[in-house]
Amino acid sequence: MxxxxxxxxxxxxxxxxxxxxxxxxxxxxxxxxxxxxxxxxxxxxxxxxxxxxxxxxxxxxxxxxxxxxxxxxxxxxxxxxxxxxxxxxxxxxxxxxxxxxxxxxxxxxxxxxxxxxxxxxxxxxxxxxxxVAPPALGSYAAGQAGTAVTTRQQPSDYPPLPAGDPVRVAVLDYASRALFDQGTSIGERRVQLTGFVTTGPDGRPLLARMVLSCCAADGRPVKLGLTGAAPDGLADDTWIEVTGRYSDRIARDPVNDAEIPYLDVESWRQVPVPRQQYE
Structure with a gap:
């Protein structure tokens, strides 16, 4: 050359x-x-x-x-x-x-x-x-990596949720409040989250969102378990919007043994793939 x-x-x-x-x-x-x-x-x-x-x-x-x-x-x-x-x-x-x-x-x-x-x-x-236009990281990457919320912070001091009913929160924000604050800053408020579906180790669907520190190479998933009126029969990587309340139920991620918080789902709907797929 x-x-x-x-x-x-x-x-x-x-x-x-x-x-x-x-x-x-x-x-x-x-x-x-x-x-x-x-x-x-x-x-x-x-x-x-x-x-x-x-x-x-x-x-x-x-x-x-x-x-x-x-x-x-x-x-x-x-x-x-x-x-x-x-x-x-x-x-x-x-x-x-x-x-x-x-x-x-x-x-x-x-x-x-x-x-x-x-x-x-x-x-x-x-x-x-x-x-080549590769897709963003999705359910496969989420299944190969442990949840990113792994370290307990004591004490925690989260600000109150914004006004609204339901209030829109990020998957990472909800997971952090649920684990580090035991849901105190959430209370009985209804929250609305958007993420993609990935299958958990028990075959039940999880709500997940990839978070980046810099680029896709360091992307890690944040996973939420779903109880109540949780969706069923959806394919992996289907994007949904769920509305629900805090649940004190906790599961363990088999990949890294970290805690996975749950959301008590009241309703959900399928949504198009968002422009910004990472948090």
Whole structure:
């Protein structure tokens, strides 16, 4: 891969990053707050590629002024490369011992250095961003990882829930209040949560939501058990909105033996996949 090919691959990679950043595609990889940094990184890659191409192609665009003895009068023509030195002339020829001088190409035989062909592998992430749109982490990832709410905090001091009936809360917020605050800050309030269905170890459905610290690589699930009028017969990765009240029931996650809180469901409905699937 020569320098020009490297610049083209870099240009494609930067363009793919910018394209993903300007659409909702980036939400499948990173948190929404990282969008400005992705755009800046993509633009820097594009700028670096354009400058590399400019400097590589600039010698081909050089022209000599009119009246040069190599060109016709009043015209322009590409600048000619200087003729090679004759043998024995200057440092580039052979010396008396038949050795090549320092000014020649030495043992390179006129050929430039070749970059490793492994550089072509850089085009794989470009194709991945342009041609493949992987789904966000879902029930399979949730089943392979333990719930993210694992550490008890004593004492806990959660603020009161916002006004509303039911009040919308995040799955992580409800799980934290249910485990760390034993539902004190929830009380008898009705809450409404949105997440996807994943099958628990007992075959019953769980409500789950993936949480990210930075990107999808560190995504971990928050799981809630469902009692009462819980949905049944739904396929994994079905997104639902549930309304219910705090339940003091606790289960154990078989993956990491962490506690899974429950929600006493009063009603539920299936909803479209949200734009932002991570919390």
């Amino acid at each position: 020569n320098r020009q090919a490297q610049a083209v691959v870099l240009l494609l990679l930067g363009g793919a990053v910018v394209r993903a950043s300007l659409t909702d595609l980036h939400l499948r990889y990173v948190k929404e707050g990282l969008r400005p940094f992705l755009i800046a990184a993509g633009l820097l890659l594009v700028a670096a590629a354009v400058m590399t191409l400019f400097y590589e192609l600039r010698p081909l665009l050089r022209r000599t002024p009119a009246g040069d003895h190599d060109g016709p009068a009043g015209g322009w023509r590409p600048r000619r490369a200087p003729a090679p030195d004759a043998p024995g002339d200057g440092d580039g020829g052979h010396d008396g011992d038949g050795h090549e001088g320092d000014g020649g190409h030495g043992g390179h035989d006129g050929h430039g250095h070749r970059e490793p062909r492994v550089g072509w592998l850089l085009i794989l992430p470009v194709l991945g961003l342009l041609l």
